[in-house]
Amino acid sequence: MTPVVDISDLTISFATDAGAVKAVDGVSLTVNRGEVLAIVGESGSGKTVTAKTILGLLPETATVGGAVLLTSSEGDSVSDVVSLTKKQLRAVRGADVSMVFQEPSTALNPVYTVGWQIAEGLRAHGKYSRAEAKLEAIEILRKVGIPDPEVRVNHYPHQFSGGQKQRVVIASALVLNPGLIVADEPTTALDVTVQAEILELLRRLRDEFDTAIVLITHNMGVVADLADRVAVMYQGKVVEEADAKTLFASPQADYTRRLLDAVPRIGQGRVRTEERQRVRAERNEGGVVDVPVVEASHLTIEYPGRFGAKGFRAVDDVSFSIGPGEVLGLVGESGSGKTTIGRAIGGLTRITGGSLKVLGFEMLDFQERRFKPLRADIGFVFQDPAASFNPLLTIADAVAEPLVIHGRAKNPAQARKRVDELLEAVQLPKSYGDRFPHELSGGQRQRASLARGLALGPKLLIADEPTSALDVSVQARVLELFAELQLEFGFAALFISHDLAVVDLLADRIAVLYHGKLVEEGTGAEVLGDPQDPYTRRLIASLPVPDPVEQAARRTLLARIQAEAGAN
Template identity: 65%
Template sequence: MAGTHSAKDNDLAEKAVKDDALTPPTGDDLAVVDDLSVSFVTDAGPIKAVDGVHFTIPRRSVVGVVGESGSGKSVTARSIIKLLPETATTSGAVWLRSRDGKGAVDVLRLSGDDLRRVRGGEAAMVFQEPNSVLNPVYTIGWQIEEGLLAHGMKDRKERRAKAIEILEKVGIPDAATRVDYYPHQFSGGQKQRIVIAMALVLNPGLILADEPTTALDVTVQAEILDLLRLARDEFGASVLIITHNMGVIADIADQVVVMYRGHVVEQGDVEQIFYHPQHDYTRRLLAAVPRIGQKLVVRDREGRPVERKVDWRTQPVAVEAKGLTITYPGRLMQPDFTAVDGIDFTIHRSEVLGLVGESGSGKSTTGRAIAGLQKVSGGSLKVLGVEMNGVKERAFKPKRAEIGFVFQDPGSSFDPLMTIAENVAEPLIVHGKYSSVADAKDYVGDLLEMVQLPRAYMNRFPHELSGGQRQRASLARGLALKPSLLIADEPTSALDVSVQAKVLELFKQLQAEIGFACLFITHDLAVVDMLADRIMVMHQGRIVEHGDADQIMQHPAEPYTRKLLASLPVPDPREQREHRAQLHELLAAEQA
C-alpha cells in the first residue's frame, strides 16, 4: 500500500538530530528508546514512572512490552510519540528512523508541526479502549479521513477511497456502505479494527498498540492479533504491543521487553524469555499465567491443601432453570431481541459453575436474572426456592441478602465519593445488619483482612487502591452478608496475571471455607478451568455444551467450544504456533 507522506514529511525524514551522548538507530533498527526517564509532578512531589529504560525496535518486527500495572509500559509507549501530559518531565532520547530510512529524529526534542508530522505519518497509536478514541457524533469514514487531510491529502474523493480501502484491509464487511456508519453501529471487536485502520491509513513505520485485546473475547482477540501480524507482514510496519497477557506475547511477539517498577529487568527474543528467563520477576510472571489443565491448589499456613468440607454433588440445588427465556423488547419498530433462549441448568450449594461464551452470548443477562436484576420472560428460574418468573419484589426481597454479586469493574461499581469502609458496609446497612458505618467498622475490618487487605484501607477512597486491591474490596462487599449464592461476572478480566492469580487463590479459599454456590462468568477458559466444577458454554443465547470441567476442556464435543479453546493463546511460543494453525483450520472448515 502506497504511503501518503507530503513533501514536508520528506524534509522531516532528512532532518537528523545528533547528540554526542545518545545514539540514533543503526543497522536494521527502526527506533531506539535510549536511557529514557519520565517523571510526573504531583502535589506530593515528583514521581518517576520510567527510569533509564533502553531497548530497540527492529524493522518489520513485533516487540512485546510486558509487566504489571504501574510498571511504566504505557508511559514508555506514549513517550515514543511524545504523547505525555504537561506535568511530565523527560530525559534521554527516543530516536525514530523515517520509513524511507533517510534519517532519524529524537522525538522528545520535536514540537509543533514536526511532531504532528511524526504522529500518524511515522508512528501511530492504537489505544486500549476504542470508545475513548472514536467520536460518537462523526462517521468512522470522516474520522479516518481527518488524519489523511491533516497530512496533506486534499482531494475528498481520494480520501474516501483510501478510507474504504483501509477498512477492507482490516476486515470490515461491506466497507463501501459502512464507511458512513457511526461507532455505535459496530461491535467491540469491529471498533478495535477501525482504530487499527486509523493507525494504518498513513502507512507509518511503527504501530504502538496499548493493551489492544484486554477486554475482548478470545475469538475476537485472535482476529485482532492476526490483524497486527498483517501490519508487520503486508504493510511492513514494526509493532510495539503492550500487554499483561503472556499468551498474547507468545502468539505474536518476536522480541520481548519485561518492565518492573519503571525499569527494564529483562529483554530478548521470545523463545529466550519463555524458555530461559533470567530474572526472578520474569519467572514469577510466567508462573502466574493460567493454563488449561492446571487446577488451582490453595494451601493453608501449614502447607495443607484447602478443600471443601462437603461434596457439592450431594448438596441441595440453589438455582434451577428450565426453559429459561429472557427477551428485551424492541424499540422504534424493531423486533424483540431474545438474549437467553430456553436454557436448562442447575447450580448446587458449594458448587462453582463456570459460564463461558463470547460477548452477546447471554452470560451476563443470565447472571443478572439470577440476582433478580433482570426480569424473566419465559420458562422457569428458581433461585433459593423462589420462582423468578413473575416474582414480586416483596417476595424476593428477603432472599437478596443471601445473594452476593462481584462486578467486572469495581472502579465503576464503587461510589467514588465513599470510602472503602462505606462501600463495603453499604449492603450491611441496607439489610439492617448494622445501623451505621461506625457500628459495622470492626466487621468491615475483618472482611478486609479476610480478603488480605489491611484494616487501614478502610479510610481510603476507591481511586487510592490499585485494580487488584479494588477487586479484593469488591469481593469483601460481595461476601459481607455471608451469601448462599455468589455471582461473579468477569471478576478478573482486567487484572494483571500476577494480581489475577492472587485473586483467584483468595476466591477459591473463601469458597472452600464458606461453601457458597457460585456462578462464575468469564470468557477466559483457562481461568474457569482452574476454578469450576462444571462448565456451561453459551452461544447466541443457548447452551451449546454443558458438563464436567475436565470433560469440556479435554474432550469438547461441539465445534464452537473447540473454536473457543483454539482461540485462547497458550503461553508457550512453540505450542502456540501449532495452536494458531489449528484455529485457522477450524475457521476454514466453518466457512467451507
C-alpha cells in the same frame, strides 16, 4: 541497518497534586524493521507512557529526559522526537509512526464515515483530491480485510462490529505506510475470537508491509502469539529484554518468572475440582438430598424494544442448575447474556419467560418485598472493585452495610467486630477498615468486595467478572483467595467470566453461552478437554497461551477449525 526507533535513557516525570512522580526511569529500547517488539508489564509499569513518547503524545504535565531517535519511513532522516516542535511532530505522526488505540469504538468519530476518517490522515500530509483519497481508503480497507470496501467506505463506525472497527483503526494507522506502528493494548477490548483475528492481521502487516510494531500489552498470551522480541517493564524500568522464545523458555529476571507463573492456564483447575468434589462428598455423607440453590429451566430474558420494535432477547431458553456448594462457571463473549443471567439471579433484572428458581423463590413473579429476606443468602461481587464501593464510605462501613440492612446490627459501629472478622478472612488487616476505597489497591479492594459479599454467610455468591479489572498477578491471588474461601464456607457460586482459563481454575462445572443460548455444559474436563460444540472449540483454540511454540501449533489448529466452519 538503522533501527526504526532507538530509545535511549528515557526518563519521564509527571507533575501531580502530590508532587513529582516518575513514570519511566532510564529505559533504552530499539525496534528494527519488520519486527514486533512487545512491551509487557502490569498497570503503572510505564509501558504506555514509553510508547506514547514515540509519538510525542504525552500530556503537558510530563517532563521528558533522554532521546527517542525515530527514522523516517523512507529511511533517509533521523529525528529526536523529544526535541521536536509541535509542527515537526505533526509531520512525523502518521507518516513515520502511527498509533492503534485500545478501544476502537472511541477511537473513531461517530459522525463521520470511516472513509472520511482514513482520508483525513492523507489530507494532513499531502494534496489529495476527494476521489483520490477515497480510492486510497478503499485500497487500505481491502488490505486490512474489510469485505466489500467500495461500499463499506461510506459507512459510519456504528455499522461495523468491534473487530471490524479495530481493523478500520489499523487501516487509518497504515494508510501513509509508516515505518512504525505503536499498538496500545490493541485487543484488550475485544473478545477472544476477535482478538485472534486482529493478531493475525497485525502479523500480516509485519510480514507483508515490513512494518515495525511496538505492541503494548499485559496479556502474555498475546505476546507469545505475535512478538519477536519482548521487553518486560516493572516500575518504570526494563527488567528483562529477550527474544520471545528465549523469554518464555527461560525467563531470567525474578519478576518475569513470577509474571509468567501468575498467568492462568487451561488444565490447572482439574486437581482443585477433584479436591472440592471430595470435600463435598464428605459433607453430604449425612444423607442430605441436594436441593439446587439455583434452578433455571427454559429461562428467557428479553429487553423491551423501542416503540413497538421487537425486543432484544438477551437470554434464550437456557436451563441449568447450581447445587449447594457447587461452583458453576459461566463463560461467554460480550453480549452473550452471561451478565444478564447473573443480574437476574440477584433480582436486578426481571425475567420474561421460563422459570428461574433462586433458593426456592420463583423469579417469574418477582416482588422486591418478598424477595428481600432471601437477599441475605445471596452475595454479589462486582467486576470493577473501584466502582462498586461508595467512595465516601470507609471500607468498614461498606462491609457493614449488609449487616445493617438485614438487621444483624443497628449501625456500622456495632457491626465492627463482625467486619473485622470478615476482613481477616479475606486477608486484610483490621486497620484497613478505616480507610476509604481509593486508599486501597485494586486487589485489596476486590478482597474487601469479597468480604462484603460474604458478610451474611450467603448460600450463593454471584461473582461477575471479579478479576477482569485486575492485573495478572493480583488476579492470581484473588482467585486463590476465592477458592480458599469457597472451600472454607462452602457456598455455591456462579462465576461469570470471559476468560476460560480463569473459569477452569475455579469452577466445578462450566457452561458456555453464545448469543444468549447455552451451547455446552459439563465439567471442566469435559468442556475443555473434549468440546462438542463448534463454538466452544473455536473459543478454546482462540485463547492464546503464554508459550510461543505451543501457540504456533494452536494457531494452525484455529485456522483449521475456521476453515471447517467455513466449509459447513
